[in-house]
Amino acid sequence: MMDYGRIAVELVIGFFALFSITQLLGKTQITQITPFDFISALVLGELVGNALYDNDIGVVKILFTLGLWGILIFLLETITQKVRKTRGLLEGRPSIVIHKGIINKKELKKSKLDIDQLRHLLRSKGAFSIQEVEYAILETDGTVSVLKKHPYAQPLNEDLNIPFKAVTLPxxxxxxxxxxxxxxxxxxxxxxxxxxxxxxxxxxxxxxxxxxxxxxxxxxxxxxxxxxxxxxx
Missing domain, CATH: 3.30.240.20 (bsu07140 like domains)
Structure with a gap:
């Protein structure tokens, strides 16, 4: 029973500690997740999970480990926000994988991306043929942004001379x-x-x-x- 009580206490404390850290780090952990953010989230979960079944690790050590890891991630996020020059190194840079309709093989190789993977990403943006794409940018979170060629681009209201109408939010x-x-x-x-x-x-x-x-x-x-x-x- 003592073990169950210890696990319960450590689990509850670890839960609220993880919740506090995710609130501190902000929404970018989910909405703009980078490979490092993904790994850091896994490590946070592993720190609590492993500690629950290790009798030698107490609540204080769990809080210390989570706190230190959270501070390191927070400092990293703060540095990238304050010092623009560090963003490319710490967060990565977007890569232009299609430039003026031509695939940039050098950027594909650098990003560890093959043609089939690129076509999959393009299809997710509604471009089912590479010949439709004028520019494609591989973002730091692994998604791709697509700018289609003129014949394949969607017309705008301005192009169709549709009268102005105020935009409202449901x-x-x-x-x-x-x-x-x-x-x-x-x-x-x-x-x-x-x-x-x-x-x-x-x-x-x-x-x-x-x-x-x-x-x-x-x-x-x-x-x-x-x-x-x-x-x-």
Whole structure:
């Protein structure tokens, strides 16, 4: 029982320590992950996982190890933000793998990328033929950005002479039967206003709605629970 108690304590502490470190490091750990970020995330998880089953490693050592590793990663992130010249060395540089429609074999070889892998990345961006691509840039996170040749590029509203229309952002206001108060407050909307709006279209209780979305200048969009869902709720 003592071992189970020790594991439980170390697991809970390790969980919150990892959560704190990921909050400190910011969203780039996920949204703009580089190979080093991926490895550092694995190491953080391994540090906690290995410590749980090692009786000689206590809570203090776990916190010290996680703290030191987190500080090193944080310092690295800070350096790359403050000193621009270090970004190429520490984060890598984007590579132009297709230049004016011609594949740059030197950059492909340098990036350890073959033609089949490049074609796979291009297809993920909607370019199913290399001849459609004018420029392709391999980003530091392994994705590719594509600029198509003129005949294959999508027309813009400006090209089609479509009249100007203001762009608005759809905002979720109800999710799983719960009113999203933070979203309402952000756009100076009240709960009473929302209740009045859903009443206009026949709903008297937010709990009857699985999802509702508001967009400026448009009627509120409501998706109710299905009859089957309503009976289970």
């Amino acid at each position: 905002i979720p206001v109800i999710s799983d039967g719960e009113i999203l108060k933070d979203n309402l407050d952000e756009f100076n909307l009240s709960e009473q206003w929302l209740l009045n709006e859903i009443k206009k279209i026949g709903y008297h209780n937010p709990k009857d709605i699985v999802f509702a979305e508001w967009e400026e200048g448009k009627p509120i969009y409501v998706m109710p629970y299905s009859e089957e869902d309503a009976t289970t709720n």
